[in-house]
Each structure stands twice: as structure tokens, then as C-alpha cells.
Amino acid sequence: MRILDANISLQVCTFLKDFLNKISSFENVNQKIFEAFGINTFFENDIDFQRLKESVSNLAISSVEESDRAEYGDFQTNKELANKIAQQLAKRNISPEIIIEPTCGKGNFIIASLSNFKTVKKVFGIEIYKPYVWETKFGILDFFLSNPNTYKPEITITHCSIFDFDFKSISKQFPTEKLLIIGNPPWVTNSKLGGLNSSNLPKKSNFKNQNGLDAITGKGNFDIAEYITLTLLDAFQTHNGYLALLVKNSVIKNIVFDQKDNKYRVGEIEKYCIDSKKEFNVSVEAALLYCQLNSKPSFESTEFDFYSLEKRLVFGWLNNKFVSNLTNYNKTKEIDGVCPFEWRQGIKHDCANIMELERVNGHFVNKLSEEIKLEEDLIYGFLKSSDLKNTVIKNTRKHVIVTQTKVGQETSYIQHLYPDTYNYLKINISSFQARKSSIYNGKPQFSIFGIGDYSFKPYKVAISGLYKTYHFTLVLPQNNKPIMLDDTCYFIGFDKIEYAVYAIILLNSKTTEAFLKSITFSDAKRVFTKDLLMRLDLLSISKTITQKEIEKQIIYLNNKYSLSVKLSDWDSFINEMIPKKEKQLTLFG
Ligand SMILES: C[S@@+](CC[C@H](N)C(=O)[O-])C[C@H]1O[C@@H](n2cnc3c(N)ncnc32)[C@H](O)[C@@H]1O
Known part of the structure; x- marks a missing residue:
């Protein structure tokens, strides 16, 4: 069922109907929800409170069609995949205290984190699309109603654009806590957004400082997910913890390529290839980018199959050369030089x-x-x-x-x-x-x-x-x-x-x-x-x-x-x- 354009379970709907009717001010409801579930600012204002109260009591289930979300690179991670990723991280003894989901969508990574990591003290989720903010909050309520004895961390889901969100403030607030940045940032390029006349772009969209010609020839075409990943590395590279984001393969390649200049303090850069057709029904090569923060900068990445965990190859920098397969490159590298004729x-x-x-x-x-x-x-x-x-x-x-x-x-x-x-x-x-x-x-x-x-x-x-x-x-x-x-x-x-x-x-x-x-x-x-x-x-x-x-x-x-x-x-x-x-x-x- 759907309310305010967000999916909601019957359990949460029934709970909210009863719960919201008992309390008259949104500040009091927010306090009660925080005490019971750890969710901060469940309602941003009284209007939101009244709308939801009315919707659940009349069961005004919306039948609005999902809007065209092309400009938001909207490919929600299914629950099974989000859970499998969190499980694999947990198996590696990753035990985060702070979870950051930079563009949390319907919240499947947040729920997967709540169920797989028992050490979490705080969760931060950011999402631009209001119905998804609702859906994430409903999903969290559902999770805790179904698992009442689970430890409840403090959870803040912020409705805003990631480009207006100040990650440095979280970075300053929690300098020593163990972090896990987990999620799946938007799959969309700046040029696609240009075509859609969309403003869903960082303020400085030419973030790689490319010149006009590169922008014209397509070298300046970048994925929003790449910008988001780099923003996160910028803010959290000196924190103890890990980053695990689903991104297009091209984003991972670019991040490793740019390591030569950026030298972000990230190590153990790994790429776990997923089947995007199966998981997202799209023909885009994508993978889980995994790395350890606060490490000696790494300039290469090991590629695995996500499902079998079989190692495929290593790509990245070898001396001053960027290569897609280090082992094979070593066999032929004597011909790597400068072509005497201009291509x-x-x-x-x-x-x-x-x-x-x-x-x-x-x-x-x-x-x-x-x-x-x-x-x-x-x-x-x-x-x-x-x-x-x-x-x-x-x-x-x-x-x-x-x-x-x-x-x-x-x-x-x-x-x-x-x-x-x-x-x-x-x-x-x-x-x-x-x-x-x-x-x-x-x-x-x-x-x-x-x-x-x-x-x-x-x-x-x-x-x-x-x-x-x-x-x-x-x-x-x-x-x-x-x-x-x-x-x-x-x-x-x-x-x-x-x-x-x-x-x-x-x-x-x-x-x-x-x-x-x-x-x-x-x-x-x-x-x-x-x-x-x-x-x-x-x-x-x-x-x-x-x-x-x-x-x-x-x-x-x-x-x-x-x-x-x-x-x-x-x-x-x-x-x-x-x-x-x-x-x-x-x-x-
Ligand atoms: C690829 S989806 C993934 C959602 C979620 N992380 C998951 O794994 O299911 C990208 C999400 O980013 C959101 N989004 C797009 N642009 C955004 C922005 N500027 N700020 C915050 N969220 C944004 C979209 O609404 C969408 O929910």
C-alpha cells in the first residue's frame, strides 16, 4: 500500500493510525518517536504531521503514478542485494558506529545496516525526494516493530539535496568513531542532466577543472555518483572506517585513475562486479566500490565477482602507467611508449x-x-x-x-x-x-x-x-x-x-x-x-x-x-x- 506516494506496510499504517491519534502536537510526536525508535525529527513541521495523520486515519492510499525520476538517477537497490552487501561487510568484521547513507532512497541500505551491524550508534540518511524520505522512515518503523528487541541507534533522515548537505559537520562531530559509508548514489551524468535541463548538479559542476575543450569532447562528462564519492572521500578520508558504494564501473575506474593526483587516504580499493541486469534491470556495468578509509593511499584496485567472490584481476597505476590488467600488462609493457605517428x-x-x-x-x-x-x-x-x-x-x-x-x-x-x-x-x-x-x-x-x-x-x-x-x-x-x-x-x-x-x-x-x-x-x-x-x-x-x-x-x-x-x-x-x-x-x- 502507498501513502503520500510512499510504500508503507499495513503494520506501520495501523501503528501510526493509533499512535498519531493519541498526540496532538508534532513536537510531542517527534519526541515520542525518538524515544521509541531513535528516529530524529520524524515530522519536519506541523503540516507534514497533519497530512500523515489524515492519510493514515482515512487510509487515503495514494494512487499517484511514480514520477519520471531520470534526473535523479533513481535505481533503488533491492532489499536482498542491500542485505547481501551488509552481510559481506559484517563477515569482514566491519563493525561501524556511524552509518552514512548519502542518498538513501527508500532506505534499504539503512534497514540492511540496522539488521547486520549491532554496534551502530548513529545513522545519517540524506534524500532529495520526499516520498522516499517517508518510505525510509516507514521502513525503519516497520523494522523495529517487527524486531522490537533490536538495539535502536539515533537515526536522522534529512530531506535535502546532497549538494547542500554539509558532510564536514558530521566529520568534525565524530572524529574518532568507526564509520561506514554505504549506499548507491544516483546513476546519472552531468551531460544527461544538461539534456534534461535539470539543476540536480553540484554548484561547481566542472569539478575536475577541465577546460572547455574537454567538456566539449566529452572528457568533461562525469557521473554525479563520482562527484558524490569524491565529496565523501574528501570529508572522511582521515576517519577510521570503510566506504561501500554501488556505482558504475566507470566511476571506480575514474576514482582509481584520479588517485594519482588526489592521493586520498584510502586503501584496499576493491571492486565487486554485480549483475546490473538482474539487480536493476539495466544494461550498465556496475559494481560495489569498497575501500578502507584512513589508510596509505592505494593506486590500484582488485576486481572480484560479487556473488562468488572470485578474484578476476588488478587494475590501476603501475609506475606512471594506468592499466586495466596488471598481470597481462607486465607481459607486454615493452611496447608502452609514444606512437611516432599522431593518432x-x-x-x-x-x-x-x-x-x-x-x-x-x-x-x-x-x-x-x-x-x-x-x-x-x-x-x-x-x-x-x-x-x-x-x-x-x-x-x-x-x-x-x-x-x-x-x-x-x-x-x-x-x-x-x-x-x-x-x-x-x-x-x-x-x-x-x-x-x-x-x-x-x-x-x-x-x-x-x-x-x-x-x-x-x-x-x-x-x-x-x-x-x-x-x-x-x-x-x-x-x-x-x-x-x-x-x-x-x-x-x-x-x-x-x-x-x-x-x-x-x-x-x-x-x-x-x-x-x-x-x-x-x-x-x-x-x-x-x-x-x-x-x-x-x-x-x-x-x-x-x-x-x-x-x-x-x-x-x-x-x-x-x-x-x-x-x-x-x-x-x-x-x-x-x-x-x-x-x-x-x-x-x-
Ligand atoms: C541509485 S538511487 C539509490 C537509492 C538508495 N541509495 C538505494 O541504494 O536504494 C539514487 C537516489 O539518489 C536520490 N538523489 C538523486 N539526486 C539527489 C540529490 N541531489 N540529493 C540527494 N539525493 C538524491 C534519488 O532520489 C534516489 O533515491
Whole structure:
């Protein structure tokens, strides 16, 4: 049954009906509830008191539909899971005196803590959504009515936004007590909140001090849960106790990654992977982040399966390198360095309906199924992440209009040189103006990003940033024009096909694949990034493969894809990769 939009048991409803009728002021009720159950300020004011009193006596059970709670990242932990987590912590002899549930929702972690930890003196819960505050309080009453002999700690459930809550005051008040921070902070990113026009954000939402470009490219996209976890670590890192929060895997990765700068006094960082589909009915990789507070800072995390407690791997910092699997990394780390060629991201235009075309019977058709006549000059073959399945690509299904040769270039030239293209773009100007990203502000009309001399290199070696396929593709020119890639892809470009073929052989080698697997996180939104690919030291990779093997691969590619590449440029390719400084030393050595 539900009252004031909160679930309530018959036991609690009957109890409250009787209890509230006997007392006339909310202050007196609050005092009585505190004495009987330890809950502080059960009613915030007289209005709340009268509303609940009326609801329980008339049994005015609400039938209001649950509101859309997307902006609150609302995924309530089921009772069984909350209980299992508390049980596992109790088994490790964790015996907290203070429990903090930063965003307590319906209160399942609070109830699980009350039933599993017998040493608790105080409980603090914070929740933004009033019906959940009620539900937590009702749940606590229900727990104590069902377990009347259980010890009752002092419990404070605060109805407010966590971003207005002063954790430092709890930190100062209880400097020596053993803490347990337990819960499941909201699963929502700042960019999702931006899209929802939500203000459920910390005041300083650019909390990682990222620059504008990082924010634009998505590096500034962070989970609210990450901010909350860091706030808690900030306030409680020097207290004795533990933190156990259910968060997305990406949050745990970021926290371990940022340990290099933050150096929070947390040790024994562990990650217990849960089955989110089963527990929350969502396809998001999530886990319990566990760590010990007030420890020597740790820079790595051990990953386990939550259900079997089987150890899977260790990830984190090794010297100055961040890796996803320390054991495997150690086997291939000799190729971790700096790539001699610069990895680039493909073209970003945010205007697929107009800019992306297919060629049908000699004319072009855009994504709106409009047939268009355009000059050929600005049209290039175009590949997306999903196209990069084969080892060699010579033809593309899609095409793109490339309006600039470098970022910021004036586009007025199109009108004079390519009137059909200009007219088409001009007719569709509103689609360009509707582009949300601020990078287009103040730029010439029809601007694109991710464009430069490198885009026009005829031979490219590319990989999708989005897929977990550790496979590189050789992209060859189409009708004597370089093929372009979209901004979900990364590539290095070459003027000579030989260099591109040598590079792809090195990049598709077993050593490279094993190395990439040991530094990438398969649950990341972008498995591959420029930073990560730049770690591929092709020169070192070349030392792990024999000339014979290279030759064998060249013959295979030549036969399969009708190429006529020779090994004769190998030495100059290697020479090109040797850093200038080293070359000078050999010269004078
Ligand atoms: C993922 S749910 C988990 C709830 C609860 N901790 C549990 O484990 O079941 C996140 C909770 O955070 C609450 N929440 C979202 N934004 C909040 C904010 N700014 N301050 C406090 N609570 C918030 C939501 O209403 C929701 O109850």
C-alpha cells in the first residue's frame, strides 16, 4: 500500500493510525518517536504531521503514478542485494558506529545496516525526494516493530539535496568513531542532466577543472555518483572506517585513475562486479566500490565477482602507467611508449541528415531521402565505426561533404566554386544552425571539426573508438580521393601505401592486441581514445616481430586484397620512426 506516494506496510499504517491519534502536537510526536525508535525529527513541521495523520486515519492510499525520476538517477537497490552487501561487510568484521547513507532512497541500505551491524550508534540518511524520505522512515518503523528487541541507534533522515548537505559537520562531530559509508548514489551524468535541463548538479559542476575543450569532447562528462564519492572521500578520508558504494564501473575506474593526483587516504580499493541486469534491470556495468578509509593511499584496485567472490584481476597505476590488467600488462609493457605517428579523430559535423549522402544511380541522396545534384569536388567516401569490420577497405557506402580543409577555414569559397553544393547547404542552413554544440558558435557557416592536412592523407590505418574489437583497418583511396572517417574513429595517415601496410601489420599483431587488452576498459563508453592509442610505440612493436613474419603478412595482404606492396621500404619506415634525438646520437656516435 502507498501513502503520500510512499510504500508503507499495513503494520506501520495501523501503528501510526493509533499512535498519531493519541498526540496532538508534532513536537510531542517527534519526541515520542525518538524515544521509541531513535528516529530524529520524524515530522519536519506541523503540516507534514497533519497530512500523515489524515492519510493514515482515512487510509487515503495514494494512487499517484511514480514520477519520471531520470534526473535523479533513481535505481533503488533491492532489499536482498542491500542485505547481501551488509552481510559481506559484517563477515569482514566491519563493525561501524556511524552509518552514512548519502542518498538513501527508500532506505534499504539503512534497514540492511540496522539488521547486520549491532554496534551502530548513529545513522545519517540524506534524500532529495520526499516520498522516499517517508518510505525510509516507514521502513525503519516497520523494522523495529517487527524486531522490537533490536538495539535502536539515533537515526536522522534529512530531506535535502546532497549538494547542500554539509558532510564536514558530521566529520568534525565524530572524529574518532568507526564509520561506514554505504549506499548507491544516483546513476546519472552531468551531460544527461544538461539534456534534461535539470539543476540536480553540484554548484561547481566542472569539478575536475577541465577546460572547455574537454567538456566539449566529452572528457568533461562525469557521473554525479563520482562527484558524490569524491565529496565523501574528501570529508572522511582521515576517519577510521570503510566506504561501500554501488556505482558504475566507470566511476571506480575514474576514482582509481584520479588517485594519482588526489592521493586520498584510502586503501584496499576493491571492486565487486554485480549483475546490473538482474539487480536493476539495466544494461550498465556496475559494481560495489569498497575501500578502507584512513589508510596509505592505494593506486590500484582488485576486481572480484560479487556473488562468488572470485578474484578476476588488478587494475590501476603501475609506475606512471594506468592499466586495466596488471598481470597481462607486465607481459607486454615493452611496447608502452609514444606512437611516432599522431593518432587523429575523424570528422565531426553533427549534421548527418544533410552532410551524409549515398550515391544512387548517378546522383546523391541524403538521409532525408532527398535526391540532390552536387559537384563531386567536396564529396568524399565516409566510414563510421560500424564500417570498420574488414582488414582492408577500398569502397564506402556513404559519402560526406567536406566543407573545409582545416578548422575555422572560411567557407564563402563554396558559393563561387561549387554553386550546386552551396545552394544545397544554404537551403538547409537551419539544420546547421540547430547544432547544439557550442564549438560551432562564431565559426564560418557549414563548419566541421576534426579536419586538417592529416584528413587528406591517402592511406590510413583506422580503428573504431566505440567497439571492443582490437582490430585495425587499412583504408585505401576511393576513385583517387582519400576516404574520410567520422569522429567515432581514430586513424594515422600515410602518403605511402607501404608505410600504412607495415603499420597495420604491427598494429594487428598478437603483442599489440594483448597490450591493448591490458590497458583498455571494455566497459568504457569509448574503449579506445587518442591518449590510449598514442601509447602504442610502433618502433618497439616492430622489434617483437620477425622480418619473416612481416613478409608473410605482406604476401597474404597482397594476395587477398590485390595489393602489390613490397618490403623494400621497411628500413626507411623504421628510420622514420626513430626519434630525431636518437638519430643525431647515432650520427655522432
Ligand atoms: C541509485 S538511487 C539509490 C537509492 C538508495 N541509495 C538505494 O541504494 O536504494 C539514487 C537516489 O539518489 C536520490 N538523489 C538523486 N539526486 C539527489 C540529490 N541531489 N540529493 C540527494 N539525493 C538524491 C534519488 O532520489 C534516489 O533515491
